[in-house]
Amino acid sequence: MPVAASARTRRPARWRDPAGWSLRTRIVTIMIALLAVLGLVVGGTAELYLYTSLHKTIDNELRDMSNRVRYPSGGKGPSPNKTTHFGNGKPPGGSLKDSVIMTVETDGSVTGGIVRFPASGSDDNKFDDLSDAAKTAMKDEVVPDGEAADVDLGGELSEYRVMAKTQSDGRIQYIGISLKNVNSTLLQVAAFTGCVIAGSLLIAGWGGALIVRRTLQPLDRVAATATRVSELKLDAGEVRLAQRVPEADTDPRTEVGQVGAALNRMLDHVGNALEARHASETQVRQFVADASHELRTPLAAIRGYAELSRRSRQVVPDEIAHMLTRVESEAKRMTALVEDLLLLARLDAGRPLAQDPVDLTMLAVDAISDAHAAGPGHYWQLDLPDEPVSVIGDGARLHQVLANLLANARTHTPEGSTVTVKVGSVPNAAVIQVIDDGPGIPPDLVARIFERFARGDSSRSRAAGSTGLGLSIVHAVVTSHRGKVGVQSQPGRTVFTVMLPVGPPPIVPIAEQQPQMLHPVA
Numbered sequence: 001m002p003v004a005a006s007a008r009t010r011r012p013a014r015w016r017d018p019a020g021w022s023l024r025t026r027i028v029t030i031m032i033a034l035l036a037v038l039g040l041v042v043g044g045t046a047e048l049y050l051y052t053s054l055h056k057t058i059d060n061e062l063r064d065m066s067n068r069v070r071y072p073s074g075g076k077g078p079s080p081n082k083t084t085h086f087g088n089g090k091p092p093g094g095s096l097k098d099s100v101i102m103t104v105e106t107d108g109s110v111t112g113g114i115v116r117f118p119a120s121g122s123d124d125n126k127f128d129d130l131s132d133a134a135k136t137a138m139k140d141e142v143v144p145d146g147e148a149a150d151v152d153l154g155g156e157l158s159e160y161r162v163m164a165k166t167q168s169d170g171r172i173q174y175i176g177i178s179l180k181n182v183n184s185t186l187l188q189v190a191a192f193t194g195c196v197i198a199g200s201l202l203i204a205g206w207g208g209a210l211i212v213r214r215t216l217q218p219l220d221r222v223a224a225t226a227t228r229v230s231e232l233k234l235d236a237g238e239v240r241l242a243q244r245v246p247e248a249d250t251d252p253r254t255e256v257g258q259v260g261a262a263l264n265r266m267l268d269h270v271g272n273a274l275e276a277r278h279a280s281e282t283q284v285r286q287f288v289a290d291a292s293h294e295l296r297t298p299l300a301a302i303r304g305y306a307e308l309s310r311r312s313r314q315v316v317p318d319e320i321a322h323m324l325t326r327v328e329s330e331a332k333r334m335t336a337l338v339e340d341l342l343l344l345a346r347l348d349a350g351r352p353l354a355q356d357p358v359d360l361t362m363l364a365v366d367a368i369s370d371a372h373a374a375g376p377g378h379y380w381q382l383d384l385p386d387e388p389v390s391v392i393g394d395g396a397r398l399h400q401v402l403a404n405l406l407a408n409a410r411t412h413t414p415e416g417s418t419v420t421v422k423v424g425s426v427p428n429a430a431v432i433q434v435i436d437d438g439p440g441i442p443p444d445l446v447a448r449i450f451e452r453f454a455r456g457d458s459s460r461s462r463a464a465g466s467t468g469l470g471l472s473i474v475h476a477v478v479t480s481h482r483g484k485v486g487v488q489s490q491p492g493r494t495v496f497t498v499m500l501p502v503g504p505p506p507i508v509p510i511a512e513q514q515p516q517m518l519h520p521v522a
Contacts, residue, residue, distance in 0.1 A: 024212050031208045032201055039197035047190055054182045059148050062163040066175050091115045091127060100160055100176035110135055138162055138174050218249040218256040222263060241271035302331045353394035353480055360389045360430055363399055364421045371406040377415030383422040389430045391500045397477045404470040405434040405496050413438030432498040441489035449487055450475035
């Protein structure tokens with residue numbers, strides 16, 4: 001549940017940050033944004049043009065109506081038969097329904113109002129009174145003999161286009177036409193334009209995503225090639241880097257083709273470097289194997305002559321005897337080093353191991369017995385399961401793995417330390433753990449503890465010499481058995497975990513992740 005919660009909290013942040021978007025998403029988003037801006041510009045321009053055109057039409061109607069109201073007989077001068085000051089209380093001829101005609105007399109009185117047609121169908125028009133707020137709004141917002149202005153008369157009248165003219169006798173005549181139809185038309189056009197723009201963006205987004213997806217397919221193939229290369233094991237052994245970007249995706253005339261061609265050139269260089277590295281490693285392994293093999297004979301001769309000289313019946317001075325003893329001791333140490341190097345060279349060369357049933361529980365019993373004899377100052381414990389744990393492998397080499405781990409614990413912990421060997425099993429793997437309560441391994445050494453000649457002299461006590469190859473042999477042997485080995489260490493507790501497959505397929509968990517997977521020591 002916490003993982004799901006954290007994922008839910010991270011996802012919105014990722015979508016809010018364009019840096020985490022894919023290239024496909026960015027291109028489609030930018031395209032839609034540009035189309036949206038273009039649509040808004042075109043729609044806004046059309047709406048503004050329509051607004052201006054409709055208002056010009058209204059202004060022309062206002063002028064015509066003003067002329068008809070002032071000169072109802074034909075618009076060319078005052079008519080002797082019609083009044084223009086609405087003394088009879090009725091709108092003049094030529095008035096539009098729901099229009100506003102208001103005259104401010106010279107004495108400040110107001111006549112006129114809203115033009116209404118009677119319900120009976122008579123030709124006679126009538127006025128409805130304007131509110132005081134509407135009269136005040138027209139007086140305040142419309143300049144006489146100036147441009148027409150939009151005035152909100154309030155209530156159900158809403159917005160009007162009003163023009164004011166000063167008559168020859170000093171009266172001011174206000175004439176207005178409702179903008180209800182104009183505003184309705186503008187709103188309908190804006191809504192229709194918005195719907196068209198939204199629909200166009202949806203179609204453009206869908207089509208753009210499809211086009212971008214197809215366009216970026218060569219880039220996907222390049223990425224797939226790089227992914228396959230990244231999954232190859234390149235750190236050791238012979239590597240055949242056969243993965244390449246298809247020829248169709250290496251056209252230098254296109255950006256993706258340039259990337260594909262550059263990746264192919266890089267893979268060629270990397271492949272050549274790996275081949276050179278493998279050839280060099282092969283030469284070094286062959287040299288180590290040959291040198292180790294050739295050194296075994298003279299070392300055996302040195303040890304033999306040293307031992308023979310000590311058994312001579314002639315009296316040997318004490319100083320010479322001590323020197324011969326040291327020669328024999330160092331010869332033994334050098335022989336062990338040569339044997340270790342020869343074993344590592346053979347394992348690196350892929351020398352096949354024996355494939356026999358091996359009882360790990362009996363292997364642990366024998367190894368503990370040997371360790372007890374070699375280090376009587378330590379406390380040696382066994383923690384075995386009720387049933388035997390067996391694997392298929394090389395018994396001699398697996399015994400050497402356990403012996404090296406116990407020797408490592410004996411060498412790098414002080415006397416009186418407790419060393420425990422646990423044997424157990426987990427799904428698909430058999431487990432051996434060697435646990436000690438010594439001072440632990442320095443953190444900077446843990447990452448390279450299984451490298452050759454790795455030592456931690458500064459922090460762990462050393463009762464005897466060490467070649468620094470013991471744990472390297474452990475790693476090499478376990479790896480040759482398709483297993484895994486790991487270590488976790490802190491002051492007072494160091495755990496080496498060996499995991500070996502019990503059968504095909506070799507699905508073995510990571511050794512460092514489960515140091516406490518076995519039952520605890522009683």
